[in-house]
Amino acid sequence: MPTRLKWLSIVRSPVGATATVLVLLLALLAIFAPLVWGAQAQAIDTSGTQQGPSAEHLLGTDALGRDVLARVLVATQLSVTLAVIAVVIGVTVGTLLGTAPSVLPRWAGRIVVGIVNIAVAFPGLLLALFFAVIFGVGTTGAVLAIGFAMAPGFARLTQTMSAAIAGRDFISAARTAGVSRLRILVRHVLPNIAEPLIVNATVAAGGALLAFAGLSFLGIGVQLPAFDWGRMLSEGLNRIYINPAAAFGPAAAVVIAGLAFNLLGESAASVAGGRVAIRRSAFLPLPTTHAVPTESTESTDTILSIENLRISYPTHSGPVHPVRGVSFEIRVGEALGVVGESGSGKSLTALAASRLIEPPGVVTADRLEFNGVQILTAPEKTVRRLLGTSMAMVFQDPLTSFNPARRIGSQLAEAAQEHQVMSRRNAMERAVERLQAVRVPAAARRAEQYPHEFSGGMRQRAMIAMGLMNSPKLIIADEPTTALDVTVQRQVLRLLNRVRTETNAAILLISHDIAVVSQSCERVLVMYAGRIVEDLPTAELYTGARHPYTRALLEVVPDLDTDRGQPLGVIPGRPPAPGEVSPGCAFAARCPLATAQCLESDPELAIHSDKHRVACWNPVEGATRLTLPEPSTAAAHTQDSPIATLGGTR
CATH class of the missing domain: 3.40.50.300 (P-loop containing nucleotide triphosphate hydrolases)
Structure with missing residues (x-):
């Protein structure tokens, strides 16, 4: 599904549609509320202080006679803006910390990971209070405190997702192409983890709203004469028994706004393939x-x-x-x-x-x-x-x-830009030429497509x-x-x-x-259990192969003369695991020609004839056919299912 259509599908679910409407309403209030109700929110009426709800003032008035509802609506701008800024700070700092081990020296990367591990162990609110003390009381201090308190969680998330992406083949291809670690991070890793980061940032915005309300409620957030929902909630709570509506208004605004962001994040997560869990991720050293x-x-x-x-x-x-x-x-x-x-x-x-x-x-x-x-x-x-x-x-x-987030042409052009100092235009022209060279039809058009659009x-x-x-x-x-x-x-x-x-x-x-x-x-190497057991020209493969394993591989491949009424040929047993290799020949347990010498000593890869090497104590001579056990017999000799069968050796 195209990315644009995928994200539009959020509104098709009741939860997604509700969240979208609420977030749009918050955005409109943040933009237009100060213009429409700003004067009313600031108008002081000493004759109408501490009034309860009425037709003129639906949520009553505050200690200076200002309309509480108007102030709640106007406070939307500051409350939402500060929460968004804090999330941006948290995502930015967290992403930098999470990706730092990929570009820093090993010792520096381990220090960063250790700091993140320690920070993640502390509750977010405790970290926010700690940073609030460092950055000081006020709006700026609260924004920085909440942003830095969110950073460890995003750092851990980035580390986990980066580690998963780092094992993909297109990262290995970029390394083979000589692309620098910083460029791999910017061009290949970050675009592929941006989607879950955005989803988690949307959910975190709801938490940031609650955190800001908490700091302002405690008096270390937004300071007078500015006001946000937390500041208004603190003022309204002092007279909750006289006018409960004064506290209910900002409290409801915090709950609705937080719920809107959380529901939107949940809906986006379901569209994107599920929420990305934040897991422990150990730092991987360089090879x-x-x-x-x-x-x-x-x-x-x-x-x-x-x-x-x-x-x-x-x-x-x-x-x-x-x-x-x-x-x-x-x-x-x-x-x-x-x-x-x-x-x-x-x-x-x-x-x-x-x-x-x-x-x-x-x-x-x-x-x-x-x-x-x-x-x-x-x-x-x-x-x-x-x-x-x-x-x-x-x-x-x-x-x-291929990197699924980038077009085919740009991925081809990257290698030329990195090593041949080509401009982007010249590199793209070369990419189109290379696509034409490998017989890709309409190469210029296909270069602008994504990998999933190719067969x-x-x-x-x-x-x-x-x-x-x-x-x-x-x-x-x-x-x-x-x-x-x-x-x-x-x-x-x-x-x-x-x-x-x-x-x-x-x-x-x-x-x-x-x-x-x-x-x-022109030449074939036959490997078994981590070693080359035979090296011979392809022309001699079917007539001159000497190692029993090579002969066995050839004989289990059916041809037009194979009797279709008989079971397919198999090599009995299975290859040994890397930690199970015996002192002798690794193939001895499956070889019909094995002797006591094969079980005791591993043969060296020795020259058998011109351009032909074989590692075997008992090489097959001439065109002698190697007799493999019948499938039923093979199964009786081992508890493992046969591995090598027709068409190959999977």
């Missing part, structure tokens, strides 16, 4: 990386060189290693495919190569070199510029990879176009054809191949589907 410094490789033909890459995550029982000693190279213009079951470490390896491993992950490597630069030890500015211009990421789900295939094309904005030397495609029908899959794969041919960019294609990799790549 931790370590590496043994090494000299740059001399070969100019290698674009990515990885040696002994390890990724670890801390757990209660010690660190686990989902990637264990991965080593490989990609040369200029080469298409390298990586296959394996879920959890084998394919995507983590690619994320490590692009410096996108999130904390508390720790990346170590003897060499992690991209385009001649050691990206684990090079300065952050150098790495950001290098990855932003020479590496492109095509993620699995393009809908989450799945067109979003994937736009994601590839984004990667081409800065002429990359390496394109990492992580499951680029997942959830696409076979026709669109073929189009995307052809597009990637055409881009490689035209730009001489290397491609790292990650997929569960071994058939997709065999049709698109």
Whole structure:
């Protein structure tokens, strides 16, 4: 639903319509009441003081004979204005505090988070009174007191929502493009959390009205000769037994105004998808990386060189290693495919190569070199510029990879503006050219559309176009054809191949589907339990694969000769979790060729023949067919359901 129509739907519900009418009435009173009833509210009549309700004065008069109802109506302007100003202060300060850890150094960010955590633990009214003492008695002090008292709640809300947004693919794409943390915050994070912030600010306006009334009632808010509802309530309460209407008028105004803002906020929350809960959010430190410094490789033909890459995550029982000693190279213009079951470490390896491993992950490597630069030890500015211009990421789900709050064209143009010092107009022209290059029809018009207006295939094309904005030397495609029908899959794969041919960019294609990799790549890496178990040319995949796991993956994929009357082939058992890897070969428990040696020692990835490496003590020889247990037998040997089945290895 378009944003404008979505917000207009508020008035369709009885609660939303009532709240909208009340808020509009408050706005009209705030604007016009001083003009219409201002003179009457200030007119002093010493002969008619302390009168009760009458036809002339519906709520009676005060100690100076002024009409109470007129004063209540005129006080709407000051009461509502001060509440809105306080909310603006609270949202602004809270947003700054909540987003500060994203742009400040780690030590400073932790200090800010600690201060917010302490402030949130105190009741809001207590904080307001504390700040009122600091800022002094009066209107200005009350506004600042209430605004700063509201800030910790909005800071916590901003921290929570920012942390949720930070894990989205379009944030990772922006990081890969080399966008600075401040620009990511302003252009990508804040627009996506603005809606719930506005909803919560609307609800908070009602609370601010009540808080102001409370401070003025206590005599530390609005001071004479100015007056608001709280000041009038304090005056009316002194003679409540003589003229209850004098206290009832401002009290009713506070209740109605507060109810109007709260109901409007509740209605807006239901339209926006529910109120955003304020939860505890721990500060996430920056990614931790370590590496043994090494000299740059001399070969100019290698674009990515990885040696002994390890990724670890801390757990209660010690660190686990989902990637264990991965080593490989990609040369200029080469298409390298990586296959394996879920959890084998394919995507983590690619994320490590692009410096996108999130904390508390720790990346170590003897060499992690991209385009001649050691990206684990090079300065952050150098790495950001290098990855932003020479590496492109095509993620699995393009809908989450694009910022839903921004148009496609502006997102493509951002990379060029960041690294090529282009004007906005020139960057948009380049974005349109890139969309045309990936065969997006009516590219100029589509560049002005939002991601949800694109089909799945067109979003994937736009994601590839984004990667081409800065002429990359390496394109990492992580499951680029997942959830696409076979026709669109073929189009995307052809597009990637055409881009490689035209730009001489290397491609790292990650997929569960071994058939997709065999049709698109020149070389295949087979990963299992965080290690590469086989590295071979695609031409030898079906005839020369030597590792039992590679053979098993090939044999569970049905073809035209598969007997449809028989159960589909499966690999029995399941891959081990990162913390469950045994000392021997990780595939031994599922391998029909395993021996005692396989259970005791993990084989190294050794050269089997020219351009062919395999890690196995008992490699399959020739075209021997690997005999897999029948599905029923496999199920009898393990309590886990089979994982690898037809069409891929999900």
